[in-house]
Each structure stands twice: as structure tokens, then as C-alpha cells.
Amino acid sequence: MSILNDLQELEKAGVISKDTATRIESYYKGRNDTSTNKLFLVFGVLGAILVGLGIILIIAHNWDELPRGLKTGAAFLPLLVGQALCSFTLLKKHQNVVWKESSAVFLFFAVGASIALISQIYNIPGDLSSYLLTWMILTLPLVYVMRSSMVSLLYIIGITYFASETGYWDYPTDSPYVFWLMLAAIVPHYYLLLKKSPHSNFVRFHNWFVALSLTVVLGTFSKQMDELMFLAYTSLFGLFYLFGTSKFLPDRTTKNAYTLLGSLGTVIILLILSFNEFWEHLIKKDMFLSEISVAPEFIITIILTVLAMVFVYERFKSSSNKSISPFSAAFLLFIPVFFIGTFSPIAVFLINFLVFAIGILTIRDGSNRNHLGILNYGLLIIAALIVCRFFDTDLSFVIRGLLFISVGVGFFFANYRMIQKRQGND
Template sequence: MSLQNDLPELVKAGVISEDTAADIASYYQGKQASPTNKLFVVFGILGAILVGLGIILIIAHNWDELSRGLKTVFAFLPLVIGQALCAFAFLKKRGNVAWRESSSVFLFFAVGASIALVSQIYNIPGDLGSYLLTWMLLTLPLIYVVQSPMTSLLCLVGITYYACETSYWGFPTSNSYPYWAMLAAMVPFYYQLFRKNPLSNFVRFHNWLVPLSLVTVLGTLSATLDEFMFIAYISLFGFLYLLGTGAWMPQENTKNGYTILGSLGTIILLLFLSFNEFWEHLFKKELQLTEIFASQEFVLIVLLTLAASVLLYRTIQQKGIRNLSLFSIAFLVFIPIFFIGTVSTIAVVLVNVLVFLLGVFTIREGSRKNHLGLLNYGLLIITALIICRFFDTDLSFVARGLLFVGVGAGFFFANYWMIQKRKEK
């Protein structure tokens, strides 16, 4: 008896619903998908992109010789073709991933091309930010209509570029608030995709692009107190790390974007703050409590810290406090250090101690788990800290050289000890 034959019988008997049967069938189809089918999906998506670009190039080559009416027809032609392909995939090839993804990707780019061509034909004014916003708003429903993860990834890239265009390169005339609304609109699809098959390649790509997008765009919310964005970022990195290492994340997918970006982001940010210049600037700056509490950055800090703290509480409930990594609580340790830095430059010493402890605890965790990657990551953290101190200390070149020799020897003996330990087991 096969699962495919049993599902209709279970639905008829009322044991499961039709939606549940469809989800079960889709899940096992994804698990049993052969490399050939996956390759066919990839080539289908690439083919759709190339065909779309080819059509645009052919039309562009003869563009000046066409009348306005003919130009308008060609402007809407890719859009009509894309809609027809999506309708065919939805009605006739609903279970075919290659058809669904390639047709939706073609329509995604067709929408962008049509908007650009119509604007050029009729001289409609606008900038790149408004163009990207219109494009993303029109293609966002396509994610749910066609159920296309690839379109979701493209929209994620598009809204991230829109936020950068409007708030980084267009600052201070524009803001990126629509980005957050569009990202929130995409979250249910991402959650549905994760629940259906958390180990699929599309989910893995989302697990990288979503946190990368958040890290990239968070800085656009800075308004008056730029220095306080460091607390917001450290809380965001703590939230991402806890999200990636939580019990809800499959063990086979522990090396996800949330964990890696959360860990690396914490280390890079703390290494940047391990220099004196920032803390001297913060110490000299006159800050009023009313100004801090009324700022947009303070609201952002409260929201991100609360979100990270809730995840930390749930992680402690699920794993126990003894199994926590220091990266999980680094954001809580950093917040008092930052406020100490507003009254004393001793904060720079505390940051260096925190980075050193993160390196030591990572080495300890790598040794306990017999994990060479974690062991070397901890050694790299300490090496990076030593390199940073190489540039702002008055040690002699002999002392610096001996320090690097000691670190190199530490790398060698730690790895040698770990390999010998593995051989004994």
C-alpha cells in the first residue's frame, strides 16, 4: 500500500481533511524529489529569466522604429504572456514545480518591464524608488496566488533594494516604512513554507535572505540618535541567533542564516566597539533623558530587546540555562555596558572582555561537542581581537610578534588535540 493510494480513503473516512491530505502529499513529494527534478526546476527558472531578457532585448533593438501604439502593445505583451503561462500552470500543471516557478518568475520580470516601458512611452515622471515600490506591490500577491517560493525570494530582494534606495541613498527626503509592511505581508507565506517542508532548498534560501534583509534595512530607521542604533543591532543579532538555535529549528538545519549572521554580527559589532574612538565620542556627547525616551531609536531598542528576551526565555524553558551559549545573552550584557559608556570610557575595556569571553566560551563549546568548526571559530574570535589591539596599543614589535606566534601555536595544538581525541574515540 502506498501513501498516495491511502490519502483519498482517509479523506473519505473523515480522518483527515482535504487540505491536510494535500499538505501531506506535497511534503512527501518534496522529500522524495530526485536531483533530476530539482535540476529541472533550476533550469526552468533560469530559462524563464533568459527568455524574458531576450524578449526585452529584441524589442529594445527596434524600439525607435515603432509607433506609440505598437510600443504600447509590446509593453503589455510580456505581461499578457506571463499571465497566460501562470494561468496554465495553475489550472493544468498545479503539481508541477518547474512550471509553477518558471511561469511566476517570467511574470515577475514581465511586470517590471511593462511598468518601465509604459513610463518611457508616455513620459510618466518618477524615480527608482517609486518604480521599485510599484513593481513589488503588483507582484506581491503573485506569491500567494501561484504559491511560488522563488517569487517570494525575488520580492524579498526587491523590497530590500527599495528600502536601500529610498532611505540610504535618498535620505533624508524619503523613508522605507513601506518595506516593513511588505515584509510583514510575506511572513505568512514564509511560515507556511517552513511548516510544510523546513528542509527544502527554498526554505534554506529564505533562512539566509530574510535575516540578511533585516540586518541591511534596520539602519534605515535611525533618525536622531545614531549611536543608539548599536543597541538595536546587538539586540537584533541576539534575536536572530536565538531564532536560529531554537528547538523549533530542525537539527539538520542548524547552520542557517539566522545563527551565522547573529553570531558573526555580534562579533563584528563588538570588535568595532572595542576601539576607544567611539566611546570617547559617546562620553563627550551631552544626552538628555527626555531626548532619549522620545527618540525613534529608543522605541526600536525596546521592541527588539523585548522580542529577543522572549525568545531567550523560551529557549531557557526548552533547553535549560546550562545549555545556553554566551551569544544568546550577549545583547543583555552589552546594554548596561553601553550606558556605562555614556559616563565613563571604561566601557571599552568591558567590550574587550566580552569579546574575549565569547571566544573562550566558543572554544570550550567546540571542545565539549568535539566540533572542529566551533573550536576554530573561537580561536578566530580571539585572533581578531588581538589584531584589533595590534593597531591601538604601544607594545613593541617583538611583543606583538610573540603574541601572534602564541596564537598560531594555539591554533595548531588545539586542532591537533581535537584530532587525537577523535582518533581515540
């Protein structure tokens, strides 16, 4: 690094002292070691995956020619190798992150391969859902024994796939309620990561994986009243946004997984509901209170809404600034609009007004914070609303064209004013 090469010259010229030069050198060498460790970690995990897959392919190539006893031994071989590597790591390399992650990932896939091979050798009946469930339960201890964040991420993928297989592709057989217990089992590891390494890449990946997993799996509980899932999803996205900007998450920026997914999800849901078709269907549908109160969609909606309202209360209680983002309050405003829509077509107008208000307030927030990204996000929301109405109304092409021109001029003018304001401050 060039700065390290100049240290001796700066020291001789009297610009810095010898002690300062030593500390600068130690700092940059420490930074290089960290980068090297991250690189080793990535390649170590990839190497473990490739070695595991290679062993499986070699065995699979000669599988039909092997006797049952040898097949059984071959099925347990990756498992034994993985356990040996993990044991060696715990005894000799317990401080080495690369060894811990690599050996844990290898054993994770070895467990899955062994289960599949033994089932095939002895013709053990079962489906993909039960296979994934067994695999994830058996590998969960690896997360805590090896303290492996990579296995934790793979585990989240596995339980999401299990829930999707059970709730979507095996529909309408069952709802994957065990998913919540399995997700709760990983929460202690996630919490420790947030406390010990709040700005690490593993935390960022966990944020995305958990948020996406919940978004995907929530739809598997739609069984009786699909319409109520819109309430559930708006509450979930509101909860995401509130959690992403709360004191519980160290990275409280507009760029973390929860705030991004919460705001985007809210806007997408509201834009979908800004069309007439859904509300026309809702008015015609007979919805009785006795049926709604016992529907799983309603119960999940209540739970998510209460959790989100707890975060709203905490925000008002702990913050001196009582203002709240439109993405945090959208789920509260949507609830009465939804129930109005069960008997009145005015809900369509209210939804469109809500989306427009969110766009305007976002533009205002971006302007106040001198943030071009937030400003343009608000403009994009309004542009998306106009595009939706382009296909949904009987307005003439002249008026539609004027609307698009207005949005384009708005984009240019707002960005120009923001840039001028920044230059004026400089």
C-alpha cells in the same frame, strides 16, 4: 546506478528477497526523479528569465521606430504572455513545480517591464523608489496564487532594494516604514515553507534572504542618534542567534543562516567597539533622556531587545539545560556596557573583556562538543581581538610578536588535543 545493476545478482544469490529488491529499486528511482526535478526547476527558472530579457531586448532595439500605439501593445505583450502561461499552469500543470516557478518568474519580470515601458511611453513622473514599490505590490499575489517560492525570493530582494533606495540613497528624505508591512506580507508563505518542506533549498535561501534583508534595512532607520544603532544591531544579531537555535526553526544547527549571521554579526560589532574612538565620541556627546525616548533608533532597539528577551525566556522555560550560548547573551551584557560608556572610559576595557570571554567560552563549547569548527571559531575570535589591539596599543613589537606566537601555538595545541581525543574515542 551500480547498486541497481547488482540487485538481480543479489536476489539470485539469496542475499535479499525479491520484495526487498523491488523496494530498493523504487527508492533509488524516486531519488533520481527528485534530482531531475530540481535540475528542471533551475533550468526552467533561468529559461523564463532569459526569454523575458530577450523579448525586452528585441523590443528595445526597434523602440524609437515604433508608433505610440504599437509601443503600448509591445509594453503589454510580455504581461499578456506571462498571464497566459500562469493561467495554463493553474489549469493544466498545477502539480508541476517547474511550470509554476517558471511561469511565475516570467510574469514577475513582465510586470516590472510593463510598468517601466508604460511610464516611458506616456512620460509618467516617478522615481525608482515608487517604481519598485509599485512593482512589488503588484507581484505579491503571485507568491500565493502560484505558490512560487522563487518569486518570494525575488520579492524579498525587491523590497530590500526599495528600502535601501529610500533610506540610504534618498537620505534624509524618509524612512521606509512600509518595508515592515511588505515583509510581513511574505511571512505566511515563509511559515508554510518551514512547515511543509523544512529542509528544502527554498527554505535555506529564505532564511538567508530574510536575515540579510533585515540586516541591510535596519540601518535605514538611523536618523537622529546613530550611536544607538549599535544597540539595535547587537539585539538583532542576538535575536537571529536565538531564533536559529529555537524550536521554531526545524534546522537548529550552527550552520543555518540565523546562527551564522547572528554570531558573526555580534563579534564584528563588538570588535568595532573595542577601539577607543567610539567611546571618546560617546562621552563627549550630549544625550538627553527626552531626546532618546522619542528617537526612532531607541524605539527599534526596545522592540528588538524585547523580542530577543522573549526567546531567552522561552529557552530557559522549555529547556532542561539552562546553559546559554555567549552569542545569545551578548546583547544583554552589551546594554549596560553601552550606557556606562556614556560617562566612563572603562567601557572599552569591558568590551574587550566581553569579546575575550566569548572567544574562551566558544573554545570551551567546541571542546565539550568535540567540534573542530566551533573550537577554531573561538580561537579566531581571540586572534581577531589581538589583531585589533595590535593597531590600537603602544605595546612593543616583541610583545606583539609573542602574542601572535601564543595564538599560533594555541591553534596548533587545541587542534592537536581535539584530534588526539577523537582518535582515543575511536
